[in-house]
Amino acid sequence: MKNTLSVVLLGLCISPAAFAKHKPMTMDCSQPMHAKMSFCKKQLAEKEAKAKASAAVDHSKMNHAAMPAKTEPAAKIDHSKMDHSKMNHAAMPAVKIPVSDGALATNVPMPFPGAMHMNDDPTLSKVMIDSFEYQYSDSNNKSFALDAEAWLGKDLHKLWLKTDIEADDDGELEEAELQALYSRAIDPNWDIQVGVRKDFEPVGREWAVAGFKGTAPYMIDVDAALFFGKSGQVGARLKTEYELMLTQKTALAPSFDVNFYTKDDPEISIGSGLSDANISLRLKHEFKRNFAPYIGINWSKSFGDTADFLKDEGEETSDTQLLLGVEAWF
Amino acid sequence: MKIKSTNKRIPDPARRQFVKGLTASAFLAGLAPSSVFSAPKTTNNPVLTGNTFDLTLGEMLVNFTGKRRMATTINGSLPGPTLRMKEGEEITIRVTNKMAVTSSIHWHGLILPSNMDGVPGLSFAGIKPGETYTYKFTAVQSGTYWYHSHSGYQEQTGLYGSIVIEPRESDVVTYDRDYVVLLSDWSDEKPEHIYANLKKLSHYYNIKERTLKDLANDAAEKGFSKALDDRKMWNQMRMSDRDISDVTGMTYTFLTNGKTPRDGWTGEFKPGEKVRLRFINASAMTFFDIRIPGLKMQVVATDGQNIQPVDGIDEFRIGIAETYDVVVEPEAGAYTIFSQAIDRSGYARGTLTSNPAQQAAIPEMDAVPTLTHTDMGMGGMAGMDHSSMGGEMKHDMTGMDHGAMESSGGVPVVRGAHVDMVAMDPQVRLDDPGVGLRNNGRRVLTYSDIKNRYMTKDTRPPSREIELHLTGNMSRYMWSFNGVKANDAKPIGLRFGERVRFTLINDTMMNHPIHLHGMWSELETGDNNYLPRKHTIVVQPGAKISYLVTADAKGQWAYHCHLIYHMEGMFRRVIVA
Numbered sequence: 002m003k004n005t006l007s008v009v010l011l012g013l014c015i016s017p018a019a020f021a022k023h024k025p026m027t028m029d030c031s032q033p034m035h036a037k038m039s040f041c042k043k044q045l046a047e048k049e050a051k052a053k054a055s056a057a058v059d060h061s062k063m064n065h066a067a068m069p070a071k072t073e074p075a076a077k078i079d080h081s082k083m084d085h086s087k088m089n090h091a092a093m094p095a096v097k098i099p100v101s102d103g104a105l106a107t108n109v110p111m112p113f114p115g116a117m118h119m120n121d122d123p124t125l126s127k128v129m130i131d132s133f134e135y136q137y138s139d140s141n142n143k144s145f146a147l148d149a150e151a152w153l154g155k156d157l158h159k160l161w162l163k164t165d166i167e168a169d170d171d172g173e174l175e176e177a178e179l180q181a182l183y184s185r186a187i188d189p190n191w192d193i194q195v196g197v198r199k200d201f202e203p204v205g206r207e208w209a210v211a212g213f214k215g216t217a218p219y220m221i222d223v224d225a226a227l228f229f230g231k232s233g234q235v236g237a238r239l240k241t242e243y244e245l246m247l248t249q250k251t252a253l254a255p256s257f258d259v260n261f262y263t264k265d266d267p268e269i270s271i272g273s274g275l276s277d278a279n280i281s282l283r284l285k286h287e288f289k290r291n292f293a294p295y296i297g298i299n300w301s302k303s304f305g306d307t308a309d310f311l312k313d314e315g316e317e318t319s320d321t322q323l324l325l326g327v328e329a330w331f
Numbered sequence: 332m333k334i335k336s337t338n339k340r341i342p343d344p345a346r347r348q349f350v351k352g353l354t355a356s357a358f359l360a361g362l363a364p365s366s367v368f369s370a371p372k373t374t375n376n377p378v379l380t381g382n383t384f385d386l387t388l389g390e391m392l393v394n395f396t397g398k399r400r401m402a403t404t405i406n407g408s409l410p411g412p413t414l415r416m417k418e419g420e421e422i423t424i425r426v427t428n429k430m431a432v433t434s435s436i437h438w439h440g441l442i443l444p445s446n447m448d449g450v451p452g453l454s455f456a457g458i459k460p461g462e463t464y465t466y467k468f469t470a471v472q473s474g475t476y477w478y479h480s481h482s483g484y485q486e487q488t489g490l491y492g493s494i495v496i497e498p499r500e501s502d503v504v505t506y507d508r509d510y511v512v513l514l515s516d517w518s519d520e521k522p523e524h525i526y527a528n529l530k531k532l533s534h535y536y537n538i539k540e541r542t543l544k545d546l547a548n549d550a551a552e553k554g555f556s557k558a559l560d561d562r563k564m565w566n567q568m569r570m571s572d573r574d575i576s577d578v579t580g581m582t583y584t585f586l587t588n589g590k591t592p593r594d595g596w597t598g599e600f601k602p603g604e605k606v607r608l609r610f611i612n613a614s615a616m617t618f619f620d621i622r623i624p625g626l627k628m629q630v631v632a633t634d635g636q637n638i639q640p641v642d643g644i645d646e647f648r649i650g651i652a653e654t655y656d657v658v659v660e661p662e663a664g665a666y667t668i669f670s671q672a673i674d675r676s677g678y679a680r681g682t683l684t685s686n687p688a689q690q691a692a693i694p695e696m697d698a699v700p701t702l703t704h705t706d707m708g709m710g711g712m713a714g715m716d717h718s719s720m721g722g723e724m725k726h727d728m729t730g731m732d733h734g735a736m737e738s739s740g741g742v743p744v745v746r747g748a749h750v751d752m753v754a755m756d757p758q759v760r761l762d763d764p765g766v767g768l769r770n771n772g773r774r775v776l777t778y779s780d781i782k783n784r785y786m787t788k789d790t791r792p793p794s795r796e797i798e799l800h801l802t803g804n805m806s807r808y809m810w811s812f813n814g815v816k817a818n819d820a821k822p823i824g825l826r827f828g829e830r831v832r833f834t835l836i837n838d839t840m841m842n843h844p845i846h847l848h849g850m851w852s853e854l855e856t857g858d859n860n861y862l863p864r865k866h867t868i869v870v871q872p873g874a875k876i877s878y879l880v881t882a883d884a885k886g887q888w889a890y891h892c893h894l895i896y897h898m899e900g901m902f903r904r905v906i907v908a
């Protein structure tokens with residue numbers, strides 16, 4: 002708000018009205034509102050520092066309409082020399098000219114409205130198959146898994162879909178979920194995402210979703226979300242991936258996923274606390290920019306109550322899988 | 332002094348390649364009835380001379396890469412014809428649009444009334460399909476300029492050509508023959524598709540990324556921990572020091588006068604002649620580093636305006652939309668005009684030869700450049716006097732965490748998802764040849780070498796300063812000035828007749844060529860008495876630069892980054908009233 006205000010105020014200084022009147026615009030930095038303006042702050046600082054040196058120039062008078070002769074020394078301010086001169090700062094002319102972004106206070110219609118077709122932010126869509134893979138485990142289990150996303154929208158606002166599907170080698174669905182989220186860019190690197198999640202397999206469940214997605218320092222892709230179930234169950238999921246470029250087309254991509262739950266859910270063998278973690282390593286080769294087959298290895302482990310449930314069912318609590326798959330987007 | 336318009340007289344050795352480059356339909360399609368003197372229509376670079384010109388904008392199939400693609404063309408050629416006119420003449424140019432979409436032609440660098448400037452929305456409503464717009468203006472200047480569409484991405488697909496305005500009196504530059512050397516970047520992909528790719532994966536076209544090998548090399552050179560330490564800042568900022576060009580040789584074929592590197596453009600000379608080369612960068616997205624191994628260049632003009640000749644130049648960088656005129660005096664033999672893309676993803680090639688059968692060796696491209704802390708606006712360029720920048724940098728750094736940062740001049744940058752960085756310590760780097768050209772053993776032209784040949788006309792000091800940050804978010808592929816993109820911004824207001832300083836601070840990691848329509852940008856290169864007049868000014872990454880403008884042209888003007896995929900965000904209207 003403050004920024005907007007100062008932009009408007011700066012604009013006022015050079016508004017057509019100000020031009021028309023040909024009256025010197027005076028900006029008094031002692032006025033509270035003006036004093037908040039950035040150049041006033043700077044001006045005040047400079048004023049203090051250079052009060053003695055520039056006694057002749059009144060910095061608080063921002064004369065936009067007339068070009069007083071006393072600003073003549075400004076011609077000698079040679080910015081271009083700043084980088085390589087042996088300039089003595091004390092010798093620099095003290096005269097400063099007002100600085101602004103130059104914006105007019107009010108918009109002025111274009112002479113030919115509608116003729117300039119500029120759209121920096123078209124509506125676009127992207128479908129991403131993050132992984133579509135065949136998994137062959139050391140316990141001789143064979144399965145297929147699809148982890149895919151899609152978005153539709155603009156730079157800052159997107160509708161975002163995510164799906165996670167696992168099937169056995171007969172094509173029988175073991176796990177299937179779909180998320181529909183609104184994704185809002187809130188930071189250069191981060192989006193917040195809120196919406197709903199529907200589980201189809203192993204059992205039907207509905208969740209509300211709140212999470213964030215983006216790139217952490219060191220270029221680590223992060224997708225973190227909380228899931229709020231009807232029963233009061235809260236799940237948390239963190240997915241991270243990093244790509245180490247071996248060549249321009251080949252990358253080694255370690256990833257780490259982890260799930261937590263607040264409550265036991267015996268029906269689907271989930272226990273409270275840390276439930277399971279996956280660490281995988283994929284070696285990808287981009288045959289095209291948007292098509293990269295890979296081989297990989299995945300190690301997964303269940304913990305705590307989740308592990309206990311699985312043990313009771315006679316299932317493995319840890320597993321190592323060989324992965325053969327493809328990453329693609331379009 | 333004798334001046335030959337050699338483009339017309341010398342039989343074009345590359346004619347056959349032209350037929351290969353532009354398919355036969357080209358010849359049937361758009362070769363318009365043209366003006367007083369028209370060049371033979373079969374040359375690759377038709378030249379139209381006089382004061383009345385007819386240009387027809389059309390579409391036709393071309394084949395630069397082995398694949399046939401539809402291009403936009405002018406009078407059936409790509410680039411369009413060279414328009415040769417004379418200073419002081421009343422010029423009439425009738426532009427007929429035979430394409431299916433609205434178009435326009437902007438005369439880049441020409442000082443003319445705003446309704447003749449060719450920017451849809453500001454100058455006129457554009458040229459609708461089937462319509463003819465008649466441009467009329469007086470050629471008030473001389474030199475090398477160019478023209479291009481200002482509609483959509485038509486410039487990327489071929490709507491550009493060169494303008495040579497001969498001085499009213501004899502030329503202060505002496506030469507025996509002159510050639511236009513127009514560089515451009517052709518893609519088989521549709522521009523909209525390129526833009527969408529960048530939005531979906533901003534490094535889509537970057538095929539010179541840092542790899543494990545680079546880290547290993549760094550580690551071998553300076554130790555593992557130092558190598559990691561040097562990576563730290565880039566990693567924390569989630570940026571790539573190889574982020575040189577958004578769109579690269581992965582999709583581009585770089586052209587010299589419409590010729591691919593394989594075919595090459597050839598200009599002939601006779602030994603002993605002084606040859607003036609009029610370089611124009613008509614690319615959509617490519618900076619070129621130009622050299623002619625074996626020849627020293629004398630740089631005599633930039634952006635059409637004569638400068639105090641700079642001798643002994645081996646190499647110069649040309650930003651998109653800039654022009655440089657150089658004079659060379661080759662001995663008998665052949666010389667390659669080697670224009671490598673700034674990111675070394677490819678090159679454009681031409682040949683100067685005294686024997687049409689003789690070509691010269693093509694040099695290897697230089698190493699892939701790597702951005703430094705200096706390019707990130709963190710100061711620290713070797714040999715740079717930090718103390719001369721005074722307290723401003725401290726001021727910047729303390730502002731680093733603020734939602735809206737106050738920069739050196741106090742103009743806030745609106746921060747948010749669309750701005751990934753604000754330069755902490757932007758330096759004026761006029762004498763910096765730029766990333767990839769530093770300390771390369773060659774004498775590289777820099778802005779600090781450039782002084783106007785004539786005295787500065789308007790010696791008034793600027794009454795105020797307009798400070799604009801060039802801002803963006805590379806990974807989201809969003810671009811803006813001061814963190815405000817064109818569609819959300821109010822116009823910049825200039826009072827008719829006033830003298831204003833523009834200061835540009837580049838908060839991004841790439842070079843941006845900034846073009847003000849309608850008025851000269853007088854670059855403050857060190858001598859206020861001889862400020863060079865430019866129409867397009869390259870702001871290096873992390874750098875600060877300033878120039879003076881006399882608002883002597885009433886109307887609404889475009890002011891923007893000339894990288895075609897940045898322009899829609901990094902754009903302002905300038906209203907002079």
